Amino acid sequence: MKLDTLESLLVKELKDxxxxxxxxxxxxxxxxKGATSEPLRAAIEEHLEQTKxxxxxxxxxxxxxxxAPRAEHCKAMEALIEEGAELLEEEGDPAVKDxxxxxxxxxxxxxxISGYGTARTLAELLGLDKxxxxxRQTLDEEKETDENLTQxxxxxxxxxxxxAAAR
Ligand code: FE
Ligand code: FE
Ligand code: FE
Numbered sequence: 001m002k003l004d005t006l007e008s009l010l011v012k013e014l015k016d017x018x019x020x021x022x023x024x025x026x027x028x029x030x031x032x033k034g035a036t037s038e039p040l041r042a043a044i045e046e047h048l049e050q051t052k053x054x055x056x057x058x059x060x061x062x063x064x065x066x067x068a069p070r071a072e073h074c075k076a077m078e079a080l081i082e083e084g085a086e087l088l089e090e091e092g093d094p095a096v097k098d099x100x101x102x103x104x105x106x107x108x109x110x111x112x113i114s115g116y117g118t119a120r121t122l123a124e125l126l127g128l129d130k131x132x133x134x135x136r137q138t139l140d141e142e143k144e145t146d147e148n149l150t151q152x153x154x155x156x157x158x159x160x161x162x163x164a165a166a167r
Contacts, residue, residue, distance in 0.1 A: 007065070010122040014061060015072035017115045021055045022071055024048075024108065027081045035101055036094035037160075040152055044105065047145050054141065057134045061123075064131045080108050093167065095160035102153045109146040116142060 003009055028051060032044040062069035084104030090097065116139040123131040 013119045019071035019074040020077035034088040093164035099161045112142045
């Protein structure tokens with residue numbers, strides 16, 4: 001695919017994001033199952049539902065651009081998911097493993113925040129107002145998820161993980 005215009009770059013980014021979101025729809029149920037903390041599990045499950053909506057939004061953005069919603073395999077997301085899955089395989093204290101799960105999940109969210117930030121900015125430059133709105137909605141959800149994970153770590157998971165040393 002030729003990168004000769006900002007629109008072609010936007011389409012490239014959207015294909016990568018579509019692949020990333022579709023991989024997450026498959027991976028998040030396993031991550032949720034791997035969580036010991038009930039609030040952490042609930043947060044991951046809630047984000048799974050948001051993620052399904054994010055796939056729909058991306059498909060709408062492809063429609064606005066008059067392109068078929070074709071994903072292009074995101075190797076980075078594959079690797080981030082793989083790293084998270086490896087952490088879940090390790091032996092250890094449940095609270096420390098939850099802290100590890102949060103770290104892995106936040107890497108995923110930061111990748112998405114970066115991708116959607118770029119896509120939104122490109123859509124702005126191209127004057128695609130409806131696409132900007134859709135991309136911004138998802139970007140806000142990713143940022144909110146990242147913040148929720150930080151709060152969960154600070155309020156609950158990290159203190160429990162700290163106590164693991166005493167167990
Ligand atoms: Fe997402
Ligand atoms: Fe990617
Ligand atoms: Fe996300």
